[in-house]
Amino acid sequence: MTSYCETIRGHPEDTLNKKYHDTQYGFPLTDDAALFERLMLEVNQAGLSWTLILRRAPGFRRAYNGFDVDTVAAYGEADAARLLADAGVIRNRLKVHAAVENARRIQGLRGEFGSFKGWLDAHHPLSLEEWTQLFKKTFVFTGGEIVREFLVSTGYLPGAHDHDCPVYWQIARLLPPWTLGLRKVALVPHEDGAAH
Secondary structure: OOOHHHHHHHOOOOHHHHHHHHHOOOOOOOOHHHHHHHHHHHHHHOOOOHHHHHHHHHHHHHHOHHHOHHHHHOOOHHHHHHHHOOOOOOOOHHHHHHHHHHHHHHHHHHHHHOOHHHHHHHHOOOOHHHHHHHHHHHOOOOOHHHHHHHHHHOOOOOOOOOOOOHHHHHHHOOOOHHHOOOOHHHHOEOOOOOEO
């Protein structure tokens, strides 16, 4: 299977994916709005191309009020109708419902964990299978591929970048959650390119 890094190297003209690869994919996120946005972009990507989602990301941010959890959690039928009529987002009733319901569930997590990130950190590290079961129990519209991509894209699981990709080392120096347990010295590439 071709990695995202290989795809980017093979298509230098694809500036949209290159920008996401170089500045967002795999970088740890800390606030609820950013984590909620990433989760909902992954949910909306189901059955569609990631490039389409990246093209529409500004429209999603506008339509979903910057992915403010409390604002989206308060959406009613009029908001759902507005979203289903908005060509700047994915107009799928199940995905719109998932955004509202998942925002409400994040609100519920705050009572015990303080934030969405607090909930993620409290359960980390888990295997992909364990994460998937936890997400299915906690959220809606979160199958295995959505959960995997969300966790990889936010730094909770490794695999966003190839080891020979410069962005891999840039992210590793930030000590995202997947580096838990690794020795810090192993995250600094040696002159020969190997980790030491």
